[in-house]
Amino acid sequence: MIDSVAHGRSGTAMMAFSTLLTDEDIALVVDFVRGGFMRGAAVGTYYHTPENGWDNHERYQAAFPFALGEIPIDTPGEQLTPEQRAGLRLFLSACITCHDRARVSDQGPLWDARAVSFPRGGFSFRRPADAVSGATSYARHEVAPTIGDLSDQEKRGEGLFQANCAFCHAADGTGGGWIGRFLEPHPRDLTDPAVMGGMTRDRLIAVIRDGLPGTTMSAWRSVLGAGDIDAIASYVNRAFHPLSTEPSGEAGGQLSR
Ligand code: HEC
Ligand code: HEC
Structure with a gap:
């Protein structure tokens, strides 16, 4: 596996990483894949660990209910305690990039199931972008040029x-x-x-x-x-x-x- 990551596999899209990663980086990533996906496949890969650069995950407790979908993120502010409001702000600014849109009660246009990070069920770039992905610089590149008279x-x-x-x-x-x-x-x-x-x-x-x-x-x-x-x-x-x-x-x- 180290050899494949370092030198790639010719004739496939697997490129060589030896010019981008050090030997130590390559060894670490291979250990991670072997430990997380091959040996530990049944339990999945735990992300929020100190080894992963995520020290003291517990300090973000206030945002957990939103990450876990326990409280819908479109709950009106006045129905939340001050601590929950702070948690929601944290969630929307720091966690939603990976945790997508968590849970909402009203699936209005604002929360329509369109992805920011990668295409999910039914996603199409041909529909107008949603409030979040529309705010990124990427969305505008995902529209093919309109040419009327293609042969x-x-x-x-x-x-x-x-x-x-x-x-x-x-x-x-x-x-x-x-x-x-x-x-x-x-x-x-x-x-x-x-x-x-x-x-x-x-x-x-x-x-x-x-x-x-x-x-x-x-x-x-x-x-x-x-x-x-x-x-x-x-x-x-x-x-x-x-x-x-x-x-x-x-x-x-x-x-x-
Ligand atoms: C997995 C990603 C990926 C896919 C899929 C892909 N490309 Fe590329 N393509 C690249 C990258 C990366 C480069 C630039 C490599 C470099 O800078 O040396 C590139 C370079 C090119 C170039 C420039 C070559 C040159 O000599 O300057 C052309 C033309 C091109 N791609 C066309 C295509 C076409 C057509 C397809 C679909 C059949 C395609 N690519 C699919 C990643 C991709
Ligand atoms: C870079 C991507 C990423 C970001 C940013 C991120 N998470 Fe996660 N999170 C994950 C992944 C992947 C999992 C699933 C794997 C796991 O359980 O660790 C996860 C799982 C969780 C879980 C369930 C497992 C656990 O650790 O209890 C909670 C709660 C959580 N994240 C909270 C948060 C909060 C709060 C934030 C923002 C402060 C956040 N996450 C930001 C990727 C991310």
Whole structure:
């Protein structure tokens, strides 16, 4: 496992972490996975521990009833004791990012089940963002460009891009979504002339087919057929940045890191 984390597994999306994590970090994370998920799988993984950087979890007691769903978080303030009000404030500012929206009594539009952190049941970026995720800088990147007159080929590419690539590159191709900002290196911004200026069709197809070793940009050749990849290239050309017509290999752009 240490070897896989350090050097990645070629031909898969599992990248090498040896340039990002020290040997000690890698050993710790492997111990954590083995202890928490493999040996302790039945009891789950306890998160709020001092080892995890979460000292004296008990000091947040006042917010526990909201984290555990015992008190709905839309309970009117006047029905709460001063201590509970303080707990609710703490919950909304420090805990809700992970504990999602806990429990509410009135499932009005404000608490509609739309995720901030990752897609949950029925979540769609195509619906307007909710009050919380709308306030993040990520939501606006999860909207695909509206193009009225896509050809059949481009439409096919749009479907494939949005289903396979948007997870990392965002629906608008910028890589500015939540996942994209966390990946290191970031997925390339497919609308940026600095990245796409020298990108020929052949080269784009080769990158999609063979991936970029050492990054999360994996090889798609066993997942997508040649026709699929061609359709994606047509869509990228139309929606994000026109592909260069220079002969392959001469223009700028960077194929490897
Ligand atoms: C970074 C993510 C994260 C944040 C932030 C977070 N939690 Fe948690 N919390 C978890 C996870 C994961 C679990 C489930 C695993 C476990 O039981 O530790 C959990 C479980 C709990 C539990 C049930 C288990 C226990 O420890 O009693 C309580 C209560 C809780 N959190 C309270 C809080 C409070 C209060 C805050 C804010 C001050 C908070 N959490 C912030 C991730 C988080
Ligand atoms: C798991 C995340 C992930 C997915 C899914 C993904 N990519 Fe990438 N992609 C990346 C990352 C990360 C980079 C940047 C690597 C770097 O900077 O070296 C990248 C780079 C690229 C580049 C730039 C290559 C270059 O030479 O500059 C293109 C084009 C691209 N991806 C297209 C796609 C397409 C099309 C798909 C869907 C078939 C896709 N990506 C799916 C993560 C992803």
